[in-house]
Amino acid sequence: MFIREKIMQKNRNCHQYPSPTIVFLGDSITHGCFELYEGKDKNIEVNFDFEAVYHSQFRKMINNFFPYASLNIINSGISGDTAQNGWLRLERDVLKFNPDLVVICYGLNDSNRGKEGLDEYIGSLFNIFSVLKKNKIEVIFMTPNMKNTYISPMLIGDKIIEMAKFNMESQMSGIFDLYIENAKGLCEKENIVICDGYDKWKKLYGMGVDTTRLLSNLINHPTREMHKLFAWLLFEMIML
Secondary structure, eight states, X not given: OHHHXXXXXXXXXXXXXXXXXXXXXXXXXXXXEEEEEEOGGGOEEEEEOTTTSHHHHHHHHHHHHXXXXXXXXXXXXOTTOOHHHHHHTHHHHTGGGOOSEEEEEOOTTGGGGOGGGHHHHHHHHXXXXXXXXXXXXXXXXXXXXXXXXXXXXXXXXXXXXXXXXXXXXXXXXXXXXXXXXXXXXXXXXXXOEXXXXXXXXXXXXXXXXXXXXXXXXXXSOXXXXXXXXXXXXXXXXXXX
């Protein structure tokens, strides 16, 4: 990937070359959301941790090995977002930064719409990919983590438990798998690089790992440790 050479150029001569810019476009995972809890009036509140989110961990990895290659990391993740919303805000939250690379991660919220929302999801990803390719911007599609496979007894609050049931249904019914398979099919057709985090989660699940316990909210937000998995997958794909 060209971004690899730009990082290495910056590290070799930080005075001559500009800092590479990478935009991360996605939902709550990219935003930096972790635990959920009931707040005032029993509304669902969220804990944010912008140091632990995967793109922050990725930057730390780059800095460890290439200390002169300062990166401009733009967090364009929004909690609750969908691919369609990402497409609608592409100019404001992505293109205006003139990025060298855009990492896109969608599917968690999109898949909660069931089979009826699949065409919109794929169409929105296609629109995003097309504009970025037209602007000669490199693209990586990062598949998200699995959702909860059961309702944890540690969950507290009717709204949170209802949210868990909703997400579990899309995971265990195969709907989420369908979304990811179609997204990967689109990427292969459009020559978009895939960073397949979902595949790693599925393999862990297949080995008997309790992947629900790897979710900080026990529903759909990975733990801080699992954000490191996404960071490493990106680092390995780009730099190794």
